[in-house]
Amino acid sequence: MANSPAVDRLLDNIRINLPGATDNTILLEVFNTLKDWCKWTKNWQLTVELEVQPGCRVYMFAVPAGKPEFLLGVAPKKDGAVDGTDPPSQISPGGPGRVAATMPEPGKLVLQYEPNEPQTYCASVSLNVTDPILRTGLPVFPDWLIEQHDEALKEGTLSRMMFQASKPYTSLQGAQYHGVNYRKLRNEARNSINTGYVYGGQRWMFPQTVNRRRY
Amino acid sequence: MAKTVGNLMDEVHVLLQDLIPEYRYSEADIAIYLGDAFLEIRRVRPDLVRAFFRTDYPSFDATTTGKAAVIPIDQMYYTAVRDYVLSMCQLRDDENNQDARSMAFKQMFLAKLTTAVA
Numbered sequence A: 001m002a003n004s005p006a007v008d009r010l011l012d013n014i015r016i017n018l019p020g021a022t023d024n025t026i027l028l029e030v031f032n033t034l035k036d037w038c039k040w041t042k043n044w045q046l047t048v049e050l051e052v053q054p055g056c057r058v059y060m061f062a063v064p065a066g067k068p069e070f071l072l073g074v075a076p077k078k079d080g081a082v083d084g085t086d087p088p089s090q091i092s093p094g095g096p097g098r099v100a101a102t103m104p105e106p107g108k109l110v111l112q113y114e115p116n117e118p119q120t121y122c123a124s125v126s127l128n129v130t131d132p133i134l135r136t137g138l139p140v141f142p143d144w145l146i147e148q149h150d151e152a153l154k155e156g157t158l159s160r161m162m163f164q165a166s167k168p169y170t171s172l173q174g175a176q177y178h179g180v181n182y183r184k185l186r187n188e189a190r191n192s193i194n195t196g197y198v199y200g201g202q203r204w205m206f207p208q209t210v211n212r213r214r215y
Numbered sequence B: 001m002a003k004t005v006g007n008l009m010d011e012v013h014v015l016l017q018d019l020i021p022e023y024r025y026s027e028a029d030i031a032i033y034l035g036d037a038f039l040e041i042r043r044v045r046p047d048l049v050r051a052f053f054r055t056d057y058p059s060f061d062a063t064t065t066g067k068a069a070v071i072p073i074d075q076m077y078y079t080a081v082r083d084y085v086l087s088m089c090q091l092r093d094d095e096n097n098q099d100a101r102s103m104a105f106k107q108m109f110l111a112k113l114t115t116a117v118a
Helices: A005-015 A023-041 A143-162 A172-194 B005-015 B027-044 B046-052 B064-068 B075-091 B099-114
Strands: A045-052 A058-060 A067-076 A101-105 A108-111 A119-128
Touching: A005 A023, A005 A143, A023 A119, A023 A143, A023 A172, A023 B046, A067 A101, A067 A108, A143 A172, B005 B027, B005 B064, B005 B075, B027 B046, B027 B075, B027 B099, B075 B099
Parallel strands: none
Antiparallel strands: A045 A119, A058 A108, A067 A119, A101 A108
């Protein structure tokens, strides 16, 4: 299985900035960067449907790839505002018609109250990369994530690589420079993701308490 | 094309002016020095031997099969491994050897592994 052109381009961009770095090490740090990226931005989201029954508050669910990391919200499917095809970010905790629930372990949904009747719930989760690693040396993740955020992932990986000790490409200044760039791009992306990539949809990044459009 | 143990032995013999069997620096000795190189690399550049973190380090021998084996390191660091083997050969207490030359090879080995390019 070969990498997509976007992944190849990302790796080439990283390689030319790191003389003496081996591909194995670069792939390891790309994994670490992706993990940090998904955790902070909640860029990779999925809505799963659960058949809930009266008398049961705990439900296990599986996702086709990645690891469920954060529960973004749960809502009944029959709620007109939410179904499996809606953007996952439309399900927000605390919004109208939302179901109180937690996810104490990845893939384990605990409802605060037992359902009154059998029905279908939609649970929106953010995913993160996990094992197994493919033969390409990278985990499973959506290609669009690299295409859309390749610059940020490059900066993050360069920062991590340059921070390693006693390598030809070790550079504390470089690590700091690329680290600042990465965090800046990560925060911008996080804001874009929260607003569903709608231009001008949300101009406030801080403080969130005055953000009345969020829910 | 990936460099094999046999390639390395040939190149070491050329650089040591040791082209006529019976060799002064036997292939069995070179195989031992090659194994030592990986232990030294583990110390200064563990990322290069990441494949051996959960297994034994590679061992080499001068059999036909052993000489056909590919040296399990990124090819851009092949010359560093060769430098280490050369330094160990030159370190032997033979009358034709030079300590300074041995040290030079050792320094080249370390420089190639750790020195910033720019």
